[in-house]
């Protein structure tokens with residue numbers, strides 16, 4: 001796979017490793033994006049520069065715990081307590097994360113009318129936080145909670161307040177070493193056992209974050225909406241996803257089947273590389289900022 005030039009950018013003199021517009025691959029990408037109708041498919045790699053680890057990149061290798069599966073969560077009260085205890089700690093980290101240059105560049109391209117749709121596999125809300133509109137959150141969002149019995153959705157902030165009230169003083173004892181991608185944190189067993197979870201205020205049902213766990217399917221209409229977006233696209237632009245999970249990869253396959261060009265910006269290989277017209281192995285923040293600058297009509 002092509003790598004970012006190691007030398008300084010010829011035009012801007014930017015330090016080595018900074019993708020510049022003199023870079024031919026970036027120029028090619030800018031030409032493709034300039035034609036418009038771009039549909040973005042983003043993954044965890046877009047948020048690592050905001051301090052949220054991914055699963056399969058460098059930051060994800062430090063993960064200790066396995067991600068929660070739907071079956072475990074639904075089948076075990078102890079598993080739910082462990083999930084919410086860890087997540088109650090990890091939430092501060094996720095809620096405090098800020099969008100990075102990559103999210104801002106995507107929102108800027110949308111603002112200029114070049115992006116026809118944004119599908120994200122991320123659950124961190126950072127596309128919205130950067131000002132992007134109509135983002136399809138394929139796997140849901142951590143900022144809301146759903147009751148498994150009555151289906152009512154409530155805000156995560158409200159749940160955090162209730163969890164805080166149910167566990168006075170708990171935070172002071174909790175020390176966390178590792179924050180995991182899904183807003184989970186590694187926690188001692190005694191602290192998990194001391195943690196009290198809360199149920200749906202309306203019906204007493206089990207509360208689950210409004211995200212798709214492993215072992216759970218994305219709702220059919222949401223998938224269909226994404227397929228329709230992809231089929232209308234002039235370019236499918238994958239940002240920061242290994243595409244290991246079929247849930248995202250299927251859109252790359254659909255684009256390829258319809259003869260729609262696919263471009264991938266990702267550090268390291270992805271499952272979609274063979275389907276792509278263009279791959280760029282480069283850090284997303286500086287690369288997308290350079291892309292946005294290259295497309296800036298004011299230049």
Ligand SMILES: NC(=O)c1ccc[n+]([C@@H]2O[C@H](COP(=O)([O-])OP(=O)(O)OC[C@H]3O[C@@H](n4cnc5c(N)ncnc54)[C@H](O)[C@@H]3O)[C@@H](O)[C@H]2O)c1
Pocket residue numbers: 042043044045046047048049052053054055056057058060121122123124125139181182240241242243244245248265266267268269282283284285
């Ligand atoms: N931020 C989040 O919301 C978040 C974080 C982790 C996982 N998840 C969930 O887990 C699943 C993970 O699959 P995925 O394909 O999105 O992620 P992934 O972890 O499988 O792949 C991320 C890819 O991004 C690359 N990468 C990391 N930082 C980068 C950077 N700064 N610039 C360029 N490339 C970079 C990595 O090398 C890796 O190949 C998703 O379904 C998602 O729902 C979400």
Ligand SMILES: [Zn+2]
Pocket residue numbers: 147148149150151152200201202203204205
């Ligand atoms: Zn309920």
